[in-house]
Amino acid sequence: MIAIRRKGSPPSKKGRSVEAEYDDREALVRIVESEKPDYVFHVAGATKGISYGDFHRANVVPTENLIAAIEKAHPACKRLVLVSSLAAFGPSRRERPLSEGDIRRPIEFYGQSKLEAEHVVERSSVAWTIVRPSGVYGPGDADYFNLFREVEGGRNVFFGNHDRLFSAIYVDDLIDAILLAATSASAVSKGYFVDDGRIVTWGEFQRAIVDASGRRAMTLRLPEALVTVAAIGGEMASRLDGKPRLFNRQKAKMGAQEAWTCQSDALRKDTGWSPHVPMEEGVRRAYAWYRSEKWL
Numbered sequence: 001m002i003a004i005r006r007k008g009s010p011p012s013k014k015g016r017s018v019e020a021e022y023d024d025r026e027a028l029v030r031i032v033e034s035e036k037p038d039y040v041f042h043v044a045g046a047t048k049g050i051s052y053g054d055f056h057r058a059n060v061v062p063t064e065n066l067i068a069a070i071e072k073a074h075p076a077c078k079r080l081v082l083v084s085s086l087a088a089f090g091p092s093r094r095e096r097p098l099s100e101g102d103i104r105r106p107i108e109f110y111g112q113s114k115l116e117a118e119h120v121v122e123r124s125s126v127a128w129t130i131v132r133p134s135g136v137y138g139p140g141d142a143d144y145f146n147l148f149r150e151v152e153g154g155r156n157v158f159f160g161n162h163d164r165l166f167s168a169i170y171v172d173d174l175i176d177a178i179l180l181a182a183t184s185a186s187a188v189s190k191g192y193f194v195d196d197g198r199i200v201t202w203g204e205f206q207r208a209i210v211d212a213s214g215r216r217a218m219t220l221r222l223p224e225a226l227v228t229v230a231a232i233g234g235e236m237a238s239r240l241d242g243k244p245r246l247f248n249r250q251k252a253k254m255g256a257q258e259a260w261t262c263q264s265d266a267l268r269k270d271t272g273w274s275p276h277v278p279m280e281e282g283v284r285r286a287y288a289w290y291r292s293e294k295w296l
Contacts, residue, residue: 138171160224
């Protein structure tokens, strides 16, 4: 097993890794030719950017180059698994979670780039499977970490989203799903949503974080308009230093939706997968990891 990492990224603590730029197609060809992998897991990508071009370069171009490298250097590869996102389909309706038969309608740059990457995979000649996680949380995650950090500081903050719905998956359960999808013959040329089977509100999820913290936290239900203000401020700062920010109008648009929910019935049927970590337990594990690794 070998991991491909961007130049400057730290080497993997387990197994082998090699540096390569994802826009260097010939470097990827050399790696694939040398390793001749049976399974390729494409998990690299970007969730933050300033323009659509940023997301295209980070999420679409690497997919194109990796596919081209496999087709040229090792077309006998047993499976390529693209880890895409629920965002490639866009938000759901409050009364009905998304399923694989729904039309893909992303509403912002990240989801659009993930959909474009899916199209690249679907047009390829390699054996492929697409996995579309819902919200992924757990050890090592930097996005949901902001909620844990706020609670550690005694604040449980909402910006008009307390009762909005979403689906989530603990990272270990997602890894199990990816591995089963890769090795299941019935999963070839198919895409799957991955969630833990439970639709929750942000209020319920953040209450689990507060409970896991063992601390008292003040609940602050702030106006959603503040998100727009923060988004504009984030974009202004990005224009000054060229660095993408978590708060921008693209992210604000995602957060304003009433529901980001899906169901993983198809994955369960085709692969036998099922989640094992309920939300409360997953949040406890994540909190313990953040503290042990000195993130908190």
